[in-house]
Amino acid sequence: MIIYGSSLSPFTRKVLTFANEKGLAFEHKPIRPQDTSPDFRATSPLGKIPGFVDGDYKLADSSAICHYLERKYPAPALFPASAEEIGRMIWFDEYNDTTLIPAAGKVFFQLAVRPRLLKQEPDMAIVDQALTKEIPPVFDYLEGQIDGPFLVGGRLSLADIALHCIFVNLKLVGHPVDAKRWPRLGAYIAGLLARPAFARVRDPQTA
Numbered sequence: 001m002i003i004y005g006s007s008l009s010p011f012t013r014k015v016l017t018f019a020n021e022k023g024l025a026f027e028h029k030p031i032r033p034q035d036t037s038p039d040f041r042a043t044s045p046l047g048k049i050p051g052f053v054d055g056d057y058k059l060a061d062s063s064a065i066c067h068y069l070e071r072k073y074p075a076p077a078l079f080p081a082s083a084e085e086i087g088r089m090i091w092f093d094e095y096n097d098t099t100l101i102p103a104a105g106k107v108f109f110q111l112a113v114r115p116r117l118l119k120q121e122p123d124m125a126i127v128d129q130a131l132t133k134e135i136p137p138v139f140d141y142l143e144g145q146i147d148g149p150f151l152v153g154g155r156l157s158l159a160d161i162a163l164h165c166i167f168v169n170l171k172l173v174g175h176p177v178d179a180k181r182w183p184r185l186g187a188y189i190a191g192l193l194a195r196p197a198f199a200r201v202r203d204p205q206t207a
């Protein structure tokens, strides 16, 4: 099993953390997006990370990969059992990919990707807009949804694994969640990051 993509990508981190929580053995190839190697391109038609191989089976997209892994390697279960909980888990994974990451990812892109990888000045107006206008309503919503260590069914699921990822990026660029303003979100993220399977992925050296 191979997982392609830098762990600085929140989408790649989702798959790495999911596979770690399942206790799966895999090889990690920490390539950048749009890497041109044919092996990676065969997994990811759009050149986005992560890409994934299991034997002859190739797949792209973090959510698709996690759904595959859950069916293929059911224990320990990282999907809940009931229809209601599955629906809620898929909703939070989707909310993460389409709302949280696009808002918070701007901060990481401007403060880390532009200066370090692209050798460009960050656009601080974009950072400010994200931190003061775009992120707060998303955190407010999450704060209202959290009432314990896990979002769905009282145990760890893809929802938690997906949502924690961009908080690692925010912390790396000096903008961890403000636990005074969002206490439940702050405690929730801290609890997830303390899990060994999550901590193992948090390695910026693999960028």
Ligand SMILES: N[C@@H](CCC(=O)N[C@@H](CS)C(=O)NCC(=O)O)C(=O)O
Pocket: 009, 010, 011, 012, 033, 034, 046, 047, 048, 049, 050, 060, 061, 062, 063, 097
């Ligand atoms: N829906 C995809 C999104 C993956 C994605 O956008 N990855 C970014 C890195 S964080 C990427 O590879 N971007 C390069 C590009 O869009 O060309 C997933 O969940 O895996």
